[in-house]
Amino acid sequence: MSVTVARQRQSTHAFWRRAAAGPSPGKSILAVLLCTAGMLIFPYAVSEYQVLVAISFLTFAIVTVSQVLVWGFGGILSFAQAAFFALGAYGYAVIAGNLDETTGPVIALVAAPLVVMVFAGFLGFFIFYGRMGAFLLGIVTLSVSLMLGAFLNQTGDASYHIGKVQLGGYNGINAIPPLLVEGTPASTQVLYFLTAAVLLAGVAGVALFRFHRVGVGIRAIAENPVRAELFGYNVRAYRLSIFMAGAALAAAGGEFYAIWGSYTSPSLVTMQAVTLPVVVAAVAGRDRPIAAMLAALVYSAISVNLASSGASYALIILGVGLVVVMLVAPGGVGGWVAALVNRLVIRIGTRSAESPHTAASQDDVVELGSTPGSGA
Amino acid sequence: MMATQSATGSRGLAAPLAVNNLTVAFDEFRALDDLSLDIPAGSCLGLIGPNGAGKSTLFRAILGLVPMAAGTIELDGQPITGLSTTRRVRRGIGTTLQSGGVFLELTVRESLVLAARRASRKWDIAGALETHQLAELADVSVTELSHGHQQRLELAMAEVSSPRLLLLDEPVAGMGPMETQAMVQSIQAVNQAGPTVVFIDHDLAFVRALAQEIAVMHQGRLITQGTPDEISADPEIMSIYFGAAEGHATAGATEAAAQETGTPQ
Numbered sequence: 001m002s003v004t005v006a007r008q009r010q011s012t013h014a015f016w017r018r019a020a021a022g023p024s025p026g027k028s029i030l031a032v033l034l035c036t037a038g039m040l041i042f043p044y045a046v047s048e049y050q051v052l053v054a055i056s057f058l059t060f061a062i063v064t065v066s067q068v069l070v071w072g073f074g075g076i077l078s079f080a081q082a083a084f085f086a087l088g089a090y091g092y093a094v095i096a097g098n099l100d101e102t103t104g105p106v107i108a109l110v111a112a113p114l115v116v117m118v119f120a121g122f123l124g125f126f127i128f129y130g131r132m133g134a135f136l137l138g139i140v141t142l143s144v145s146l147m148l149g150a151f152l153n154q155t156g157d158a159s160y161h162i163g164k165v166q167l168g169g170y171n172g173i174n175a176i177p178p179l180l181v182e183g184t185p186a187s188t189q190v191l192y193f194l195t196a197a198v199l200l201a202g203v204a205g206v207a208l209f210r211f212h213r214v215g216v217g218i219r220a221i222a223e224n225p226v227r228a229e230l231f232g233y234n235v236r237a238y239r240l241s242i243f244m245a246g247a248a249l250a251a252a253g254g255e256f257y258a259i260w261g262s263y264t265s266p267s268l269v270t271m272q273a274v275t276l277p278v279v280v281a282a283v284a285g286r287d288r289p290i291a292a293m294l295a296a297l298v299y300s301a302i303s304v305n306l307a308s309s310g311a312s313y314a315l316i317i318l319g320v321g322l323v324v325v326m327l328v329a330p331g332g333v334g335g336w337v338a339a340l341v342n343r344l345v346i347r348i349g350t351r352s353a354e355s356p357h358t359a360a361s362q363d364d365v366v367e368l369g370s371t372p373g374s375g376a
Numbered sequence: 377m378m379a380t381q382s383a384t385g386s387r388g389l390a391a392p393l394a395v396n397n398l399t400v401a402f403d404e405f406r407a408l409d410d411l412s413l414d415i416p417a418g419s420c421l422g423l424i425g426p427n428g429a430g431k432s433t434l435f436r437a438i439l440g441l442v443p444m445a446a447g448t449i450e451l452d453g454q455p456i457t458g459l460s461t462t463r464r465v466r467r468g469i470g471t472t473l474q475s476g477g478v479f480l481e482l483t484v485r486e487s488l489v490l491a492a493r494r495a496s497r498k499w500d501i502a503g504a505l506e507t508h509q510l511a512e513l514a515d516v517s518v519t520e521l522s523h524g525h526q527q528r529l530e531l532a533m534a535e536v537s538s539p540r541l542l543l544l545d546e547p548v549a550g551m552g553p554m555e556t557q558a559m560v561q562s563i564q565a566v567n568q569a570g571p572t573v574v575f576i577d578h579d580l581a582f583v584r585a586l587a588q589e590i591a592v593m594h595q596g597r598l599i600t601q602g603t604p605d606e607i608s609a610d611p612e613i614m615s616i617y618f619g620a621a622e623g624h625a626t627a628g629a630t631e632a633a634a635q636e637t638g639t640p641q
Contacts, residue, residue, distance in 0.1 A: 213493055216486045220479045227477060231537055232465040232494035
């Protein structure tokens, strides 16, 4: 009987260790559900103005999550996510602006990410099939992004137009058609929920993708592409696919940004804008989509609050944060917090197993083969 | 002295390998020099030779990881010389590496799922975990495994990738006697159930215990190929393998290896 109790305790310890071990689909779903609950409650807890401001935070979180997909899981240090975000915004503006105001925005919403995905496919083909190394890849994506910004900046002349939409140079495109719901522009709340839905779908997709067999292949390729090739994986095709998927997700963020502000401009592809998703993902933990989403939201909130008080220290705070995180927890804040929670779960779980109701005598433990004195 | 092992044609998975006049050169240095080797389907061949003999280069050439200066390679009678690494692997070549052969950021189960994904047959992952005594470690991160468990996992990954030819590069390097013995049994089981096996190792006792035939390489060339007894009985080969200066120690080493593996002298 007492032997049974000791075995039960061992089994309980093992249960809590398993529960705390590493990422799992169950934990990811639970975390996404908690975030969903928070985002559902948010609009009812704050003013409409704060909801409006939060929509832009959500769009930045979308591009940060796309960074996690491409960099954290795919191992591709891409500085092009902000460029894809900007192209999504411009794509939506151009497509919606050339079609009728009722169906145009809906068609643009679907078509813009697809167009950006094709562009990413074209760029990625030369990168991956040209067997470009990781270092060059970063340089090339950074250069392409900055060249895009430079190009958009000099499109002020009237000759730069696509259909009837002027690209607008430094000022960008204004008066972008809104999404219509029953003939009227979508309300702040509707736009908030739509953007939040895209973000949460992206986060859930990326978080669960790591457990799917294709995601496992992508992670293996990121760690050791030659070894993955020796298991028959077409490394270049996999990398190109993940690069294109990340571009589409970033573009989805960009089009909601365009709808939110009714404008888009080359300021989306400045050096600062291009590096920001990379830095935020690094601080959060580059393979942790939920942490990256939360970090993007927190950074945006700090940035806006500091800006409204006249200070622009957000980037400095982020920079200092990055240095500290890289020194203390190179895996990012997300990994550090997860490790803390895991330790806590094991401690609470094993403590409950060692409570007086379940504790076995020392003899029982000895009987099970433990060293005398080291048991209960 | 040459290979006499008949092909086990009844085993659908196994494929014969033929290497013809293979030369691999790095600038002026010939890592493989006009090397020819026939490996019958279903056999288990040990590849030995001193460091720098070209054993690992031969594996890399078979896998398409190094450019060939001359020669051809045929798997199951079909030339694979012009194929990419991915296509060669998909034709049925599996491998384990000297180091870095497992993915540290995956779990044990994920590793097997990864390896089995492109396999020509469906695998019961839970069954494979049981067979390779990894069931209790299924959800453990590979980075937490001991060296021996990592080697065992890599063999399991190679098996579930359903190769017709399995190349093992020093599968017991760094293992203790018990783990080595267990690995001999595991590789024999894999070989009997399916692929042709070619392995490289420096541990002669291990090679004798496992190989049906041994091929000896030296300076990029195939010196000879024969049964373990034939190879062990050849003082010239042992001299090349252990070095001329250690020729006196050779006989003792061979005897010790034979005693350890129970092979008659």
